[in-house]
Amino acid sequence: DTGVSQDPRHKITKRGQNVTFRCDPISEHNRLYWYRQTLGQGPEFLTYFQNEAQLEKSRLLSDRFSAERPKGSFSTLEIQRTEQGDSAMYLCASSLTRTGSENNSPLHFGNGTRLTVT
Amino acid sequence: ELKVEQNPLFLSMQEGKNYTIYCNYSTTSDRLYWYRQDPGKSLESLFVLLSNGAVKQEGRLMASLDTKARLSTLHITAAVHDLSATYFCAVEEGGGADGLTFGKGTHLIIQP
Numbered sequence: 001d002t003g004v005s006q007d008p009r010h011k012i013t014k015r016g017q018n019v020t021f022r023c024d025p026i027s028e029h030n031r032l033y034w035y036r037q038t039l040g041q042g043p044e045f046l047t048y049f050q051n052e053a054q055l056e057k058s059r060l061l062s063d064r065f066s067a068e069r070p071k072g073s074f075s076t077l078e079i080q081r082t083e084q085g086d087s088a089m090y091l092c093a094s095s096l097t098r099t100g101s102e103n104n105s106p107l108h109f110g111n112g113t114r115l116t117v118t
Numbered sequence: 119e120l121k122v123e124q125n126p127l128f129l130s131m132q133e134g135k136n137y138t139i140y141c142n143y144s145t146t147s148d149r150l151y152w153y154r155q156d157p158g159k160s161l162e163s164l165f166v167l168l169s170n171g172a173v174k175q176e177g178r179l180m181a182s183l184d185t186k187a188r189l190s191t192l193h194i195t196a197a198v199h200d201l202s203a204t205y206f207c208a209v210e211e212g213g214g215a216d217g218l219t220f221g222k223g224t225h226l227i228i229q230p
Contacts, residue, residue, distance in 0.1 A: 033218075040223075041223070042206050042221055042222050042223050043208075043218075043220050045218060045219065046217075048217055091160065107163070109153075109160040109162075111159065111160045
């Protein structure tokens, strides 16, 4: 178990550029979540996948944000036409969740991708 | 809309003292989590509380859940410097369909 891996760790981009972040979850985990965290705040839920299905995406901050998990393994989060307000830490988390089970794992978080938009 | 409030948001205390962090939430919930975050690092899971009256302990930390009061507490006993971190509570509803809703965190500094 190597944990949740995110790449890159840091990204600096100019306003208007597109950026894409990658997340590799813990291999046996079926759920994958994306969160955003700004300084001094708790993580804010963006979207999640169960296997390859994106089951919740209404919390994505705008239509500039999109996420994919094409084969139910790794996921990507893309931000198009970045704005300075997008500067934040983007966290990925995964869990093993079975409906009705009391033994579901807590979310395991990666180290995040810190985005700076200049 | 689920709201999660932590109290206090900032706490400075001396080693050896006891203190409690409070987490209130606004709707019924399936489960409650406590996480720890060190500066520049990701979140580490501390406790998962699944039912009313649940109590879990790990070292100097003990967490409890009162679902009727919609309140969870994280109690620190005889604090040591290594416990300095930011502590978040997070509440899950809808079987995870809405993700976790986090509080703003309690920034804890423990001084020698």
